[in-house]
Amino acid sequence: xxxxxxxxxxxxxxxxxxxxxxxxxxxxxxxxxxxxxxxxxxxxxxxxxxxxxxxxxxxxxxxxxxxxxxxxxxxxxxxxxxxxxxxxxxxxxxxxxxxxxxxxxxxxxxxxxxxxxxxxxxxxxxxxxxxxxxxxxxxxxxxxxxxxxxxxxxxxxxxxxxxxxxxxxxxxxxxxxxxxxxxxxxxxxxxxxxxxxxxxxxxxxxxxxxxxxxxxxxxxxxxxxxxxxxxxxxxxxxxxxxxxxxxxxxxxxxxxxxxxxxxxxxxxxxxxxxxxxxxxxxxxxxxxxxxxxxxxxxxxxxxxxxxxxxxxxxxxxxxxxxxxxxxxxxxxxxxxxxxxxxxxxxxxxxxxxxxxxxxxxxxxxxxxxxxxxxxxxxxxxxxxxxxxxxxxxxxxxxxxxxxxxxxxxxxxxxxxxxxxxxxxxx
Amino acid sequence: xxxxxxxxxxxxxxxxxxxxxxxxxxxxxxxxxxxxxxxxxxxxxxxxxxxxxxxxxxxxxxxxxxxxxxxxxxxxxxxxxxxxxxxxxxxxxxxxxxxxxxxxxxxxxxxxxxxxxxxxxxxxxxxxxxxxxxxxxxxxxxxxxxxxxxxxxxxxxxxxxxxxxxxxxxxxxxxxxxxxxxxxxxxxxxxxxxxxxxxxxxxxxxxxxxxxxxxxxxxxxxxxxxxxxxxxxxxxxxxxxxxxxxxxxxxxxxx
Ligand code: SF4
Numbered sequence: 173x174x175x176x177x178x179x180x181x182x183x184x185x186x187x188x189x190x191x192x193x194x195x196x197x198x199x200x201x202x203x204x205x206x207x208x209x210x211x212x213x214x215x216x217x218x219x220x221x222x223x224x225x226x227x228x229x230x231x232x233x234x235x236x237x238x239x240x241x242x243x244x245x246x247x248x249x250x251x252x253x254x255x256x257x258x259x260x261x262x263x264x265x266x267x268x269x270x271x272x273x274x275x276x277x278x279x280x281x282x283x284x285x286x287x288x289x290x291x292x293x294x295x296x297x298x299x300x301x302x303x304x305x306x307x308x309x310x311x312x313x314x315x316x317x318x319x320x321x322x323x324x325x326x327x328x329x330x331x332x333x334x335x336x337x338x339x340x341x342x343x344x345x346x347x348x349x350x351x352x353x354x355x356x357x358x359x360x361x362x363x364x365x366x367x368x369x370x371x372x373x374x375x376x377x378x379x380x381x382x383x384x385x386x387x388x389x390x391x392x393x394x395x396x397x398x399x400x401x402x403x404x405x406x407x408x409x410x411x412x413x414x415x416x417x418x419x420x421x422x423x424x425x426x427x428x429x430x431x432x433x434x435x436x437x438x439x440x441x442x443x444x445x446x447x448x449x450x451x452x453x454x455x456x457x458x459x460x461x462x463x464x465x466x467x468x469x470x471x472x473x474x475x476x477x478x479x480x481x482x483x484x485x486x487x488x489x490x491x492x493x494x495x496x497x498x499x500x501x502x503x504x505x506x507x508x509x510x511x512x513x514x515x516x517x518x519x520x521x522x523x524x525x526x527x528x529x530x531x532x533x534x535x536x537x538x539x540x541x542x543x544x545x546x547x548x549x550x551x552x553x554x555x556x557x558x559x560x561x562x563x564x565x566x567x568x569x570x571x572x573x574x575x576x577x578x579x580x581x582x583x584x585x586x587x588x589x590x591x592x593x594x595x596x597x598x
Numbered sequence: 599x600x601x602x603x604x605x606x607x608x609x610x611x612x613x614x615x616x617x618x619x620x621x622x623x624x625x626x627x628x629x630x631x632x633x634x635x636x637x638x639x640x641x642x643x644x645x646x647x648x649x650x651x652x653x654x655x656x657x658x659x660x661x662x663x664x665x666x667x668x669x670x671x672x673x674x675x676x677x678x679x680x681x682x683x684x685x686x687x688x689x690x691x692x693x694x695x696x697x698x699x700x701x702x703x704x705x706x707x708x709x710x711x712x713x714x715x716x717x718x719x720x721x722x723x724x725x726x727x728x729x730x731x732x733x734x735x736x737x738x739x740x741x742x743x744x745x746x747x748x749x750x751x752x753x754x755x756x757x758x759x760x761x762x763x764x765x766x767x768x769x770x771x772x773x774x775x776x777x778x779x780x781x782x783x784x785x786x787x788x789x790x791x792x793x794x795x796x797x798x799x800x801x802x803x804x805x806x807x808x809x810x811x812x813x814x815x816x817x818x819x820x821x822x823x824x825x826x827x828x829x830x831x832x833x834x835x836x837x838x839x840x841x842x843x844x845x846x847x848x849x850x851x852x853x
Binding site: 175178179182183186187189190191203204207208209210211213217218219220221222223224225226227228231232267270271273274275276309429431432446448522525526528529530532536539540 | 701703704705706707711725728729730731732733734735741743761762763764765766783809812813815816817819820821823824825826827828829830831832834835837838839847848849
């Protein structure tokens with residue numbers, strides 16, 4: 173391998189791929205067989221973190237940044253005057269295997285600009301995955317990007333070798349897409365998602381009948397939406413997310429604060445702030461829907477279409493639904509305990525387990541891992557809880573904010589959990 | 599008070615527990631042989647590790663506390679924290695006093711909570727090692743990594759790497775505890791050796807395969823270019839990758 177040349181390509185094609193925030197390698201179930209290389213049956217590992225604090229789990233690159241399209245929000249767009257490069261299939265395989273052997277990565281996340289046409293591009297992506305699996309007995313994680321407009325046959329083959337497939341919606345609304353990516357068609361993007369979903373269902377059916385049915389994208393599919401490029405509000409975004417979770421069986425929706433990369437008048441100017449707090453709140457809302465039993469319309473509604481940037485969406489819900497509190501820790505349902513600000517999923521389960529042995533007090537809760545400084549306004553416990561008297565105060569939000577201020581001084585301090593766990597909702 | 603000394607192994611600790619119940623030692627205090635100080639007046643009872651006894655304790659504990667509970671105890675033990683034996687004994691005692699209950703779920707008990715916190719720390723270190731270990735390919739075809747973990751987690755991470763790397767030889771070496779695990783394409787073995795660390799620290803060293811430094815540089819470049827500068831957040835970065843782990847990381851090296 174010509175290391176110098178590969179190094180140059182790597183710089184360009186890693187740079188171009190970095191705006192896709194998804195780096196998850198979870199949900200795989202490929203075991204190492206016949207003394208091969210790699211195992212993706214455990215949950216994904218973050219092998220390092222970028223300086224912006226994001227998990228690095230996969231070698232995330234584009235096969236090429238040549239593209240025939242001109243999406244305004246994308247650095248790779250054809251009208252952008254940048255250096256272009258393309259890896260060969262063998263180079264991608266060599267990098268993946270050698271990085272994997274050194275324990276740098278869990279696998280490969282391969283995406284691409286669209287060169288020539290959709291099928292031509294998709295075929296190359298599939299070829300990388302196929303060779304890794306069949307010629308190198310590689311069982312690490314492979315995430316392939318589905319190219320809008322690729323044929324069903326190629327998509328089916330992709331699903332055989334990849335653990336996850338994704339199609340980035342990027343712009344959640346049809347009107348936004350028309351404005352910013354005029355050559356792209358909303359339906360072309362949705363179609364592969366529907367296809368993958370149906371294949372997954374069919375695969376499950378066949379699996380029941382025949383044990384030897386090959387795996388089909390065992391880690392499912394995901395998508396990404398860019399936040400703050402078009403004019404959509406948070407309510408629209410979480411509704412779209414909800415819709416895709418329900419109707420397309422998506423494993424994850426990723427939210428990516430728009431990083432200004434162009435002087436296009438349709439978009440925020442270069443130098444404008446990346447909306448990180450908003451992005452963070454959207455992740456929190458997403459967790460509430462997936463793990464805390466909240467419905468999209470409990471989190472936001474038409475008249476209330478933006479997430480509160482001052483407090484997290486769970487606290488915000490609690491403040492709007494004071495009559496549901498206080499929650500009596502000793503005998504409330506798990507569902508209700510999960511709705512208490514300051515109590516995360518793990519702590520909620522620990523509470524339910526421990527209360528069989530003891531009458532829990534604030535001290536117990538603290539040791540269990542509850543963020544008592546927030547939870548105490550909303551719960552009653554076996555000992556005296558002097559903060560409960562504020563529950564009906566009109567300025568409860570201010571009281572809580574001033575009390576927990578230090579924690580919120582840096583709005584990003586809790587961002588660590590964005591993609592990995594939910595401790596920010598404790 | 600009775601002081602009992604054992605050989606630092608988990609089996610030795612369990613043998614000690616067995617004998618405490620067998621001989622009804624009062625107010626036992628369990629100490630590693632190596633930690634015994636001459637100036638202790640009470641003569642310690644020296645426990646001889648006996649696998650039959652430790653197995654009986656394990657079986658009893660597994661019946662009551664499930665595999666999960668026993669794993670919790672092992673993890674806490676590997677924390678090597680001073681006094682962890684007495685803490686574990688408290689928990690075992692509490693289990694004995696509450697037959698048929700899985701007391702490991704009682705986080706309102708102080709000893710249980712402390713053990714579960716130790717377990718969490720050890721688990722976190724295990725996880726970090728699985729993530730941060732970096733292999734370097736040596737001339738003789740062995741992928742080599744050196745570690746210096748806060749807790750004795752090498753035996754806990756062994757299987758993870760065994761599942762993952764079956765077609766390459768590898769050796770992970772604990773610098774502080776001076777032992778390693780070695781996979782020779784057939785099986786994994788624990789080996790104790792005293793490596794000359796200088797030899798493997800020197801980048802220009804001839805022990806590395808010719809392409810090794812090239813891949814390290816490629817990885818270094820990749821790490822640099824996958825970062826979004828507009829989103830820089832050093833505090834968060836350090837939370838995830840505390841400085842004391844940087845020594846492992848190829849991407850933090852200065853070439
Ligand atoms: S098609 Fe994809 S790579 Fe090409 S400009 Fe649009 S978003 Fe960018």
